[in-house]
Amino acid sequence: MQLYSYFRSSASFRVRIALQLKGLPYDYVPVHLLKDGGQQLKPEYRALNADALVPTLVDGDHALTQSLAIVEYLDELHPQPLLLPGDALERAYVRALALEIACDIHPLNNLRVLKYLKHTLGVSEEAKDGWYRHWIEQGFAALEIALARSGRVGRFCLGDTPTLADVCLAPQVFNAQRFNVDLAPFPTVARIHEACMALPAFQNAAPKAQPDAE
Amino acid sequence: MQLYSYFRSSASFRVRIALQLKGLPYDYVPVHLLKDGGQQLKPEYRALNADALVPTLVDGDHALTQSLAIVEYLDELHPQPLLLPGDALERAYVRALALEIACDIHPLNNLRVLKYLKHTLGVSEEAKDGWYRHWIEQGFAALEIALARSGRVGRFCLGDTPTLADVCLAPQVFNAQRFNVDLAPFPTVARIHEACMALPAFQNAAPKAQPDAE
Numbered sequence: 001m002q003l004y005s006y007f008r009s010s011a012s013f014r015v016r017i018a019l020q021l022k023g024l025p026y027d028y029v030p031v032h033l034l035k036d037g038g039q040q041l042k043p044e045y046r047a048l049n050a051d052a053l054v055p056t057l058v059d060g061d062h063a064l065t066q067s068l069a070i071v072e073y074l075d076e077l078h079p080q081p082l083l084l085p086g087d088a089l090e091r092a093y094v095r096a097l098a099l100e101i102a103c104d105i106h107p108l109n110n111l112r113v114l115k116y117l118k119h120t121l122g123v124s125e126e127a128k129d130g131w132y133r134h135w136i137e138q139g140f141a142a143l144e145i146a147l148a149r150s151g152r153v154g155r156f157c158l159g160d161t162p163t164l165a166d167v168c169l170a171p172q173v174f175n176a177q178r179f180n181v182d183l184a185p186f187p188t189v190a191r192i193h194e195a196c197m198a199l200p201a202f203q204n205a206a207p208k209a210q211p212d213a214e
Numbered sequence: 215m216q217l218y219s220y221f222r223s224s225a226s227f228r229v230r231i232a233l234q235l236k237g238l239p240y241d242y243v244p245v246h247l248l249k250d251g252g253q254q255l256k257p258e259y260r261a262l263n264a265d266a267l268v269p270t271l272v273d274g275d276h277a278l279t280q281s282l283a284i285v286e287y288l289d290e291l292h293p294q295p296l297l298l299p300g301d302a303l304e305r306a307y308v309r310a311l312a313l314e315i316a317c318d319i320h321p322l323n324n325l326r327v328l329k330y331l332k333h334t335l336g337v338s339e340e341a342k343d344g345w346y347r348h349w350i351e352q353g354f355a356a357l358e359i360a361l362a363r364s365g366r367v368g369r370f371c372l373g374d375t376p377t378l379a380d381v382c383l384a385p386q387v388f389n390a391q392r393f394n395v396d397l398a399p400f401p402t403v404a405r406i407h408e409a410c411m412a413l414p415a416f417q418n419a420a421p422k423a424q425p426d427a428e
Contacts (some may be wrong), residue, residue, distance in 0.1 A: 046359075047250070049360035050356040050357075050363070051314060051318060051356045051360075051421070052356070053318070061307075062303060064306050064310065064319070065310045065314075066309065066310040066313040066314060068309065068317075069305075069306050069309035069310040069312075069315055070306070072305070072306070072309060073302055073303075073305070073306040073309075076302045076305070077302055088287055088290045089276060089285075089287075090282050091286070091287070091290070092278050092284070092287040093277075094284070095282065095283035095286060095287075096278065096279045096280040096283040097278065098283075099280040099282055099283055099316075100265060100279075101281075102266060102313075103280070103316055103317050103320070103321050104267070104321060106317070107317050107318060107321045108321060108322065108324060110325065111252045113322065116345070116348070117335075120341075120344075120345075120348075121331075121337055121341055121345070124334055127334075127335055129407045130329070130334075131335070132332075134330070134334075141264070142264040143264075145264035146264045146265075146279075146293055147262075164264055170412055175357060177414075
């Protein structure tokens with residue numbers, strides 16, 4: 001398999017965690033989102049990924065896109081360890097947490113969106129950073145409540161083994177830290193992030209451990 | 215089951231389609247996103263849904279959130295008709311299309327985001343509408359290419375029966391039409407939308423057929 005990835009992309013980070021947790025070997029193909037006017041926008045990359053977003057996972061003849069769809073695919077083909085639990089209600093809980101991050105936080109803070117705010121809407125650097133932090137803080141506040149209410153939290157979002165929810169949580173906390181979001185109001189989120197980053201799989205998947213890290 | 219829904223919310227529309235396709239009865243509980251300063255923001259609703267977003271599906275003692283997680287849950291418990299296909303690669307394709315809409319288009323055009331643009335960033339009405347159309351047009355262009363490349367399109371995104379991808383596509387086209395997006399550059403998207411809206415399940419789930427329609 002080949003993973004088209006950018007070290008700092010949190011969607012790429014998610015897929016790297018899943019590959020690492022499952023011990024699946026892959027070739028790392030860097031796609032630099034800032035160099036050359038954005039390598040993800042080049043026709044060669046768009047031929048694999050019409051969205052012009054990272055990551056793309058190439059498995060044989062198939063180019064798979066959208067990080068959550070890729071992680072579910074890997075989980076179905078390589079179920080050890082399972083990232084989606086066996087019970088339907090627990091799966092719904094895990095997927096809802098993952099989607100809270102993947103739909104309600106991350107897309108608002110994607111590079112293309114920040115560019116639009118700055119270049120098309122003429123938003124100041126300060127207001128852009130405020131926007132970035134706003135959606136993380138609002139999302140983490142909701143996540144913190146959802147976790148507390150669930151009665152399902154252990155070391156990770158669901159008990160004591162990582163799931164798709166943690167695969168999304170850890171990269172989002174990484175983003176939050178980059179933008180100096182104070183995690184004190186989100187103790188459960190912060191504690192789960194620490195538990196994740198204590199695992200070699202998460203460490204190996206982290207931005208600074210990638211070949212294209214700067 | 216009770217569905218907390220707003221007639222015009224496309225995430226609610228998705229879940230209504232799934233319930234209708236599966237012939238599952240449910241009570242409709244309207245949550246007006248604009249009245250009373252937003253009924254989704256009231257403590258009573260937040261007690262069910264920490265995100266303060268619609269929809270929420272209550273099944274027995276369980277309040278389920280995030281439309282895609284809800285649809286997958288319904289599909290697992292009530293598999294007739296299946297909205298996720300049986301093959302892992304086809305599931306990855308269907309989920310990727312659904313996520314292209316649910317992550318890369320819809321969250322950017324959500325009410326809370328439009329409010330932030332207007333009230334916090336002071337963006338003009340015209341620029342706000344431009345933003346709305348931009349993400350739909352960019353998303354539909356990518357979707358059109360992904361559909362064409364897949365070799366899997368029939369009457370619907372995957373062959374001749376609706377899947378989770380169509381459950382997301384039809385409401386997003388409804389949104390696009392509300393904002394006068396020209397669908398001519400997206401003939402496959404437009405054609406699939408028409409095929410969807412020819413089905414009674416999609417018609418019964420449509421905004422204008424809801425008890426809170428205005």
